[in-house]
Amino acid sequence: MSLFAKIDLEKNGNYIRLIKAVAKLSGLFSESDIPYINYRVAENIFCKSFNAENLSRSDTAFDAKFNGRGVGLKTFTCKSGSSSEKIAEFNSLSNELRNYSGKRLAEKLCEYRNQRIKVAKRTYELDNDLYHIVARQPGSISLFEDSYKEIDVSRIKDVQHKPTGLSFNDEINFYNFNYSKSTLFRKFQIPTDAITFEVDVLDDPFELLLNFLPEMAKVEDKPKIARGINYVILPLYGKSRGSKFVFEKSGLNQWNAGGRERDLDEIYIPIPIEIHRQFPGFFPNRDQTFNLYTPTGDELVAKVCQENSKALMTNPNKALSDWLLRTILELEYGELATIEKLEILGFDSVIITKKNDEDYSIDIAKFDAYEQFISNPNFNIDDF
Numbered sequence: 001m002s003l004f005a006k007i008d009l010e011k012n013g014n015y016i017r018l019i020k021a022v023a024k025l026s027g028l029f030s031e032s033d034i035p036y037i038n039y040r041v042a043e044n045i046f047c048k049s050f051n052a053e054n055l056s057r058s059d060t061a062f063d064a065k066f067n068g069r070g071v072g073l074k075t076f077t078c079k080s081g082s083s084s085e086k087i088a089e090f091n092s093l094s095n096e097l098r099n100y101s102g103k104r105l106a107e108k109l110c111e112y113r114n115q116r117i118k119v120a121k122r123t124y125e126l127d128n129d130l131y132h133i134v135a136r137q138p139g140s141i142s143l144f145e146d147s148y149k150e151i152d153v154s155r156i157k158d159v160q161h162k163p164t165g166l167s168f169n170d171e172i173n174f175y176n177f178n179y180s181k182s183t184l185f186r187k188f189q190i191p192t193d194a195i196t197f198e199v200d201v202l203d204d205p206f207e208l209l210l211n212f213l214p215e216m217a218k219v220e221d222k223p224k225i226a227r228g229i230n231y232v233i234l235p236l237y238g239k240s241r242g243s244k245f246v247f248e249k250s251g252l253n254q255w256n257a258g259g260r261e262r263d264l265d266e267i268y269i270p271i272p273i274e275i276h277r278q279f280p281g282f283f284p285n286r287d288q289t290f291n292l293y294t295p296t297g298d299e300l301v302a303k304v305c306q307e308n309s310k311a312l313m314t315n316p317n318k319a320l321s322d323w324l325l326r327t328i329l330e331l332e333y334g335e336l337a338t339i340e341k342l343e344i345l346g347f348d349s350v351i352i353t354k355k356n357d358e359d360y361s362i363d364i365a366k367f368d369a370y371e372q373f374i375s376n377p378n379f380n381i382d383d384f
Contacts, residue, residue, distance in 0.1 A: 002143040005195040015049035023199040033138045035199045042075040042134050057381050059347045059366035060120035070126040075134035084185040088113050092343040094182040103159045106168045110151040119345045122327050125296045144194035227379050228279035231353045235370040244339045252337035264333045265321035268311035293361040294323050
C-alpha cells in the first residue's frame, strides 16, 4: 500500500478525502471520464494534509519535504497502467547537449540529473527520497510511491536513437529524452499494491458551487505572496550582449578581486539597481542588519551594503559563503563560480522572502526566474 495513503488512513486524515473531493469537481474543467486534478492543487493538498514543507517555489528536484525526506509529487493520466512523465528540463544546457549523441548523451543527461538531485538534498538537508504518485484513470484514482534514486550511469543500456529523441534504461527505470524540448522523461508503472478508489464525478459541479457561495463569502481570504512586497528575486549573474555570466571579481567571486588581500569566503549577492527602483523599501536601509534564514532554518545576520546598496552580505561573510558556495554549489576554496555551474545545477537566482522588517529568508530560485520577475508586473512565483 502507498506509504502516504497508509499514514492518512491510520490517522483518519484528510488527504484521500480531499483528493476525492477535488476529483469530483472535474466537470469544471473537462467532460472526460478521467478525473482531473491540477498538479499544483495536488501538491498543496499533499503538503496541507501531511504538514510537509512545500518546495515548489524553488527550482529543486523535489516538490516537498516530509520528515527529512525529499518527495517528488506527480499527478498524471494513466490509461494503460504506465506513463512516461517529465522529470527534468535542460533548456539552459540545450546547446551543450547538442555536442553529444548516443550513449554519451545518455551519460551526460544522467550526470546532470543526478547533480540536481544532490544539490536539492544539500539545500534542504534531505537524507531520503521517493516519488508520490496520483495516477488518474477512467473513473478512478490510484495512489502509490516509487523510488527516486539517482540514475545509475554505469548500467546504462539499450540506448536507442530516434529522430525526436533518445531512449535508454539503467536496468531499473526506463527513460527517454526529447530533443526539441530538452526534457527528460521517466516511465512510471502502477504497482499491484497501489491503493485505488473510484471517483464519482459530479454531473453539475457548477450548481454545487452556487449553493456554496453564501458560505464562501464568510471565509476570509488568505494573504497572497505579492511581487516586490513579500518577496524579490535576485540574480547570481550579470548580462552582456544578452549572455549571462558570473562576475569574475565581484559578487560570488568577490574573493577573487584585487586591491587588497581577501578571504576566500568573501562574497555577496548582487542587488540590481532595478530592484531598488521598482521596490523601494523592500530591504532595510543600507548597513542596517536583519535576520536571514536559510531553507534549513539556519539564521544568518545580513545587511545591504556598498555603493547604491548593490550588495547583500552577511556577518561574518563566511556564513553566506558556507551556505551558497560550499553547501549549494559545492565549490572548493579558490574555485570560481561560473554560469556553466549554475546551468548544470538548474538555478541562477535566489528568492528573498520578507516576513517583517527584521526577518527574511533565502532560497534558490528557478532558472530565468529573475528575468521574468523584473520584467513582468503580473509575475506570480507560484505559476512560474
